[in-house]
Amino acid sequence: GAGVSQSPSNKVTEKGKDVELRCDPISGHTALYWYRQSLGQGLEFLIYFQGNSAPDKSGLPSDRFSAERTGGSVSTLTIQRTQQEDSAVYLCASSLVAGGLDTQYFGPGTRLTVL
Amino acid sequence: GQQLNQSPQSMFIQEGEDVSMNCTSSSIFNTWLWYKQDPGEGPVLLIALYKAGELTSNGRLTAQFGITRKDSFLNISASIPSDVGIYFCAGPKDNYGQNFVFGPGTRLSVLP
Numbered sequence: 001g002a003g004v005s006q007s008p009s010n011k012v013t014e015k016g017k018d019v020e021l022r023c024d025p026i027s028g029h030t031a032l033y034w035y036r037q038s039l040g041q042g043l044e045f046l047i048y049f050q051g052n053s054a055p056d057k058s059g060l061p062s063d064r065f066s067a068e069r070t071g072g073s074v075s076t077l078t079i080q081r082t083q084q085e086d087s088a089v090y091l092c093a094s095s096l097v098a099g100g101l102d103t104q105y106f107g108p109g110t111r112l113t114v115l
Numbered sequence: 116g117q118q119l120n121q122s123p124q125s126m127f128i129q130e131g132e133d134v135s136m137n138c139t140s141s142s143i144f145n146t147w148l149w150y151k152q153d154p155g156e157g158p159v160l161l162i163a164l165y166k167a168g169e170l171t172s173n174g175r176l177t178a179q180f181g182i183t184r185k186d187s188f189l190n191i192s193a194s195i196p197s198d199v200g201i202y203f204c205a206g207p208k209d210n211y212g213q214n215f216v217f218g219p220g221t222r223l224s225v226l227p
Contacts, residue, residue, distance in 0.1 A: 004157070033215075042119075042203055043158070043217040056214050091157050104215075106157025 004107035006092050012113045013082055021077045021110045025094030032075050034067060035091040043091065049075060082114045119204055119218035127224045134191040136221040138204030147187040148205040149178050158203055194225050
């Protein structure tokens with residue numbers, strides 16, 4: 001497809017388990033962003049990639065959260081030892097170049113529920 | 116840190132009515148973005164504003180970049196049912212535009 005895709009679309013897990021969320025950006029987009037959206041809230045910035053490197057990890061809530069990007073394409077967001085407060089929709093976006101303020105394209109998100 | 120506030124939090128309007136919502140910041144922004152999010156989808160960019168005082172239209176949508184650079188307004192004329200959704204304002208946290216802050220959103224419901 002032509003857009004940003006994310007998988008899984010829904011994930012239910014038990015507290016304490018690890019989860020991996022995947023993002024496939026638009027082909028050719030060098031910048032990739034992860035956001036978290038809690039119920040009824042705005043988007044919370046988590047991390048940003050330019051190519052395979054992450055110049056800004058300031059939004060990651062704790063050391064249980066990590067992300068990587070390989071081949072300048074697919075990115076995975078990993079949450080270790082999940083907690084109930086991690087329940088949210090995790091959104092990925094990509095843009096053609098870094099700092100592309102008007103060209104961030106969002107995926108549909110992964111809804112994570114931690115029981 | 117930078118924070119964005121949006122008002123109203125939610126609104127119910129009749130189809131055909133005009134809508135106005137705004138976004139305010141405690142600090143100056145050099146760019147304002149307005150997004151719309153449909154249920155179960157990611158946000159979609161509606162309008163981008165780059166200069167204080169700028170007024171930009173996209174179909175029935177009009178947005179303005181406030182002169183103080185601390186606010187922005189989004190107006191929707193002649194609302195239709197597909198306008199339902201959450202409208203977010205956003206702006207860059209730094210001068211490089213690589214880290215963004217989003218407002219909490221305005222939830223719009225359109226009654227037939």
